[in-house]
Amino acid sequence: MNASRTLVRVIESLPTSDGAGVKLRRSLGSQRGLYLDPFLMLDEFYSDDPDDYLAGFPPHPHRGFETVTYMLDGHLRHEDHLGHRGDLGPGGVQWMTAGRGIIHSEMPQQTQGRMRGFQLWINLPAREKMKPAAYRDIPAGQIPTVPLPGGGEARVIAGRFGETRGPVNGRGELSTDPLYLDVHLPAGAAFEAPLPSGYNAFAYLYEGSLSIDGKALPLRAAGVLSADGELRARAGETGARFLLLAARPLREPVVQYGPFVMNTREEIEQALADYRDGRFTQAA
Ligand code: MN
DSSP, X not given: OOOBOOEEEEEEOEEEEETTTEEEEESTTSSTTOOBTTEEXXXXXXXXXXXXTXXXXXXXXXXXXXXXXXXXXXXXXEEETTOOEEEEOTTOEEEEEOTTOEEEEEEESOSSSOEEEXXXXXXXXXXXXXXXXXXXXXXXXXXXXXEOTTSSEEEEEESEETTEEOSBOSTTTOTTOOEEEEEEEOTTOEEEEOOOTTOEEEEEEEEEEEEETXXXXXXXXXXXXXXXXXXXXXXXXXXXXXXXXXXXOOXXXXXXXXXXXXXXXXXXXXXXXXXXXXXXXXXO
């Protein structure tokens, strides 16, 4: 029998705003150095009030990592300098590799109703930080749903769960080899997931109540798991909905300046100079 991963740290989400004033809650990334290699940031946005999201994220740059946006409710439109356009709807994912540079906008395509979802930042290894930018739209229908033996289901966005592979899969595709599950459990249901040994992992509870190896994870908080063994979790009386993330750590220095994440200060200065001089997105 495998060891069970324990909850070693809870990172509460804090209210903040980003873009042109979108209100959100940030757990990973809410303070300098508060990340879980290679996961740099996790934002949850959730509001029924258009004033909280209408301003959106007008054109802005990224360099050196990947942004993964997962929508639960609402519509966002992505446009970038490479000419990609994508309408991100409920249940859909946008997987964007900023690489050496992308300039994009993420704007709400609704003036009322609920906007709800997540944006996760995953770091790139030093040797891939300056690769060409790439963008992938993954509509809800391309994300497999696995029924769970104890009731409920898991949506497999990235990586492999049992025999099911998500649309983003494998170290051949991404060197961090991420697992990204959205797990829905009915009241009292148990959930187990094997996680690769040594991969960093966390769970983010966004609805209901959940315990991990017998310890409660607060709502809207990221629970960092110990390094080895499988995840054993159980939903409370109201059921649980949570994200489960795991990935191979990079163990490289992280130097971040806003939307630029590199390995050294010099590389950040280069990113700022490239952006200022209009060389940001050009091939090396
Ligand atoms: Mn962005």
